Amino acid sequence: MITIKDIAKKAGVSYATVSRALNNKTDVNEATKKRIVKLAAQMGYRPNVIAQSLVTQKTNNIALIVPDVSNPFFAELSRAVSEAALEAGYLLTICNTGWDAEQEHEMLEHMQSMQVSGIIIKPSVFYEPKTFDLIKLPLVVFWHPYENETDFIEMDHSAGGKIATEHLIERGYQRIAYIGGEATSPANQLRILAYQQALQEHNMKVNQDLISFGGFDLQSGYDRIQKMLTQSPIKPDAVFCGNDYLALGVLQYLHENNIRVPEEFGVIGYDDIYFSSLPMIQLTTIAQPRKKMGEESVKLILEQIQQLENKQEFEEQSKVERKPARILLKPELKIRATT
Amino acid sequence: MITIKDIAKKAGVSYATVSRALNNKTDVNEATKKRIVKLAAQMGYRPNVIAQSLVTQKTNNIALIVPDVSNPFFAELSRAVSEAALEAGYLLTICNTGWDAEQEHEMLEHMQSMQVSGIIIKPSVFYEPKTFDLIKLPLVVFWHPYENETDFIEMDHSAGGKIATEHLIERGYQRIAYIGGEATSPANQLRILAYQQALQEHNMKVNQDLISFGGFDLQSGYDRIQKMLTQSPIKPDAVFCGNDYLALGVLQYLHENNIRVPEEFGVIGYDDIYFSSLPMIQLTTIAQPRKKMGEESVKLILEQIQQLENKQEFEEQSKVERKPARILLKPELKIRATT
DNA sequence: CTGAAAGCGCTAACAC
């Protein structure tokens, strides 16, 4: 590894000068600056960002922690965040937790230890209210707000759950099931709550046999609708799925078993991933705006970084204390062919 | 930030002892070790991995560089690599280049500067043969082998392109088009070459109007088949798509315009993303085994790390010089409903 | 404008 000392030796200057030249500081002779920059390029010098970070106490990385990058919703979100981060001059590190709470926690800790400039996280489990307060770095959580000091961005899942359920009720379905993610998933819990409330408001029974928790993947949707339709004491005639992925699994099963959609059976999803809009799928669903989520999240991180810098500059605590952001994005019903 | 010095002060020991205790070294008194570990936990100590990396000259990170994480194929690949890396005790950092060569190059450089333990890259452009030789870290490239010192894993795209094209020929299609990714995409080039060769071997004309380059996304497939069918002097009756994403766009257009598949028009994709197997899609395609790619890539990185360590240990260059791996995975034709 | 030197937080000899 070539260091600035190597360059210094060859250039016949002190390595402090090399550092200044390479960082394009003003207080260096233009001629020597050019000479050093050229020499560095020749020698194939690469700055050691580890060492840089250690002294400057900052990195140029933002971390994104998601449950499953192969899930189209998270995949699209990841891309949106990545683009927004790059735009702002930060490199995005994407971490995949595999819906594993322990893993997630460890990654959160590890990213802190890695001194990233900020962390954006889509939690896979419910946290204790104060958990995130322990994190000293700029942080944005994709989740419904708790009363703490953390920035939040979230879809209004309560509204989304209500809209979806009421849509099925309006369409005349009688026994509406809910096939969601893991029981511990926060977004999932809010939606199922809204689902139950909507049913009750319309004087319909909430039946535990029609509520199912499990993986958020396609196969899981397939398996669970199969189980519900073949083994449950009460058979649903419609299902509200916790995400589009699950809904696609459900559609696959219905298709294979010649159950006509939407005549015999209604299906609504959640997320509006790109595939749902395909003509051969045409899934009715609740849209979540990934791009906006990506942009907003990075914007909030930048704000926090900015504030942190101000605080350091003035020594004293800045007068204008920033209030944690509470961004609640509105879901949108996309009526297509499955209801 | 709490450092080992803070702990040392409170515990009344030197900070070297704290370091030893926290790293669970054997040469520390069991009692003090326990005391220190407990104290560290109480004080909310987090090791600064930046500092650790600086002195140990290694991180526990593997970097994965892909063109587009929102593309299902790369999304699934990312997940596979992530899981394999985690299994091996490494954290995976996923970087999204957005098919931007400059961006990609910068990320490659940056990851080197970040001293990651290894880099796994799916290049979005053709590199000069020796480009990768400049990288001193463990490296695995998802790409067809060049004659250099780098580990490669790749699908046999030549075989894949041949299989796909011949399948369409066998089905009796006469004017087979190719709708691929960017002209600079390596995998794309190999497939198009195979496509052209296959046509010639079967005494069919290669027509430039039936060959199209562009983005690897769904909308691009839609737009390009539209253009081909409405503006090209010669109209295709089948198309071999550079990936499933493009094929889905093509199917969407055909569907909207009531062109019957496979009777009037044949479509074959490439990758076999999960969605292609859905009953409402049933896309004929060439499968690439993501899981295997993920596992193999991490395995090769580990091998290289191992070798690097041995080399250092023995000072002398290890006698058993490791040969660069050349893994060529076999593609598999999945015949479904679109051909 | 440039050099000397301190030190970021930590690990790893080397003494005792």
Place this chain on the structure above:
DNA sequence: GTGTTAGCGCTTTCAG
């Protein structure tokens, strides 16, 4: 067992 000390590669005062 434990303390002392020398760096890892770099930025940044502080002198000159």
